[in-house]
Amino acid sequence: MTRVVVTGLGVKSPAGNTARDVFATVLAGKSLATAIPELADARVPVSIGCPLAPFEPDDYFGGRELRTLDRTSQIGLAAAIDAVADADGLPAEGCGVYVGTGGGGFATLENLIVGHTLGREKVPVHAVPTLMSSSTASRVAIRYGFRGPCLTFNTACASGATAIGEALRAIRSGVVGSAVAGGLDALLSPLAMEAFARVGALSERTHAPSEASRPFDADRDGFVMGEGAAFLVLERADLAEARGARVYGEVSGYAANCDANHIVAPLRDGSVAAECMRAALFDAGLDAGDIGHVNAHGTSTPHNDSAEAVALHACFGGRTPPVTSTKGVTGHLVGGAGALEAVIALLSAREGLIPPIANFAGGPEADLIDIVCGEPRSVAAAPVLSNSFGFGGSNACLVLTPSPDS
Structure with a gap:
């Protein structure tokens, strides 16, 4: 490919x-x-x-x-x-x-x-x-x-x-x-x-x-x-x-689908979002175990975060890689969010440092996914999954892979 x-x-x-x-x-x-x-x-x-x-x-x-x-x-x-x-x-x-x-x-x-x-x-x-x-x-x-x-x-x-x-x-x-x-x-x-x-x-x-x-x-x-x-x-x-260009890494996978459920609310069981993640991994030629961390959509809304945690749990078979959401720091940039988070995700993968989620003190989602909080977490350089889920049920997932010389 x-x-x-x-x-x-x-x-x-x-x-x-x-x-x-x-x-x-x-x-x-x-x-x-x-x-x-x-x-x-x-x-x-x-x-x-x-x-x-x-x-x-x-x-x-x-x-x-x-x-x-x-x-x-x-x-x-x-x-x-x-x-x-x-x-x-x-x-x-x-x-x-x-x-x-x-x-x-x-x-x-x-x-x-x-x-x-x-x-x-x-x-x-x-x-x-x-x-x-x-x-x-x-x-x-x-x-x-x-x-x-x-x-x-x-x-x-x-x-x-x-x-x-x-x-x-x-x-x-x-x-x-x-x-x-x-x-x-x-x-x-x-x-x-x-x-x-x-x-x-x-x-x-x-x-x-x-x-x-x-x-x-x-x-x-x-x-x-x-x-x-x-x-x-x-x-x-x-x-x-x-042309001798400097390379940060690759966009190695992408998938998009739609919950087809509600104009503003995500599908509560996260099933279609999980399918989107799996499809992005397949497009990248990777297995779930190859992913080093996830930059979640993680908006701080009650239903979205709950549905995404369930979807991540399902996609990764109950053993998720570390999960962060940088919207805790930046807020939600709407159309700019997925692009900014792709930049952050790729730099995180290159540097082997996952940003912590701001203001996370605990919650039931921590029983489903491995939430990064308090301080950055060091990890080995590895591909990263970046999730974006929008009103109308629009789901888009990217896989980004750091360059080998990271």
Whole structure:
């Protein structure tokens, strides 16, 4: 089977704006959730979140371009630019762009609607290209002249992992030789936050933000919204070798399926999620015992974490490898989550260090899975499974393998 390697990483996230900074932050295992005054001023019932680390768009974009970029596109395009630079450039010929997003330009649309309704402003001439959910993918392609497929995926919280997996398939099948793939979202806006609060997805620990995101903990009550983006440069292994590219590892397996059960709730018995994990392992040519650890979807919602623990227990025959969820630190980046976690998972596998879950004090899931908490855990370098499960029952699982010289 065609090997697909990772040669570039780029991130913009609550945990930092380089892959190394992100990894160091999640190893510390401390939540980044904080009170957000703008949400409190808007009287949103949940006014906490994990905002992006300080980021200067002017470092990436000129004034004219910046005026046409939604915040989501600013974050995503900057992360993609960093990933391409980290890969030391890419040949434009035969390169595709694969982007996942759950909300696209939702926050900008919200601001435009509110401003227009109140008569504060006219709809700007660049509104349509700014708001297109496909805008980030198109802008990456335009910036570098990538004329391969330029595709945007929305599988809710699984979007980033889906984009990476579909890029893997495209390279394996010969559609492209390389790809820039990842995910992004920026949904810390009043309307988006109130909508997620109304559906009961968000933690209500507004009095203690740093304790709110607690994946698999018995006292969890919902996720903390984060914002950010992450991109990986994927290349056919022989092409990367020919140009002397530095290799982080491989995306060696991918699978996607659907619970087909409920629009927001996971299937409680985890059976379809377990099937997705098994299929990703099969796609990678690995057995369950080959996996060194799991970066779980682990959102900190009661039903999701319970269903995922059951699924992991079933997939690994009751003896799971160590399991972490870095959403305890970063919050939930929605479409960006699976991509950021793929970056963290690959670095964890390379370094042989698994980040601990923030705020985990115990719970019944610990009887089913081997939860990493308190401090990082040292393990031998080995393939890692990264799970992403979204509203609508969308499941996507990636297997990432560190390079032999890790």
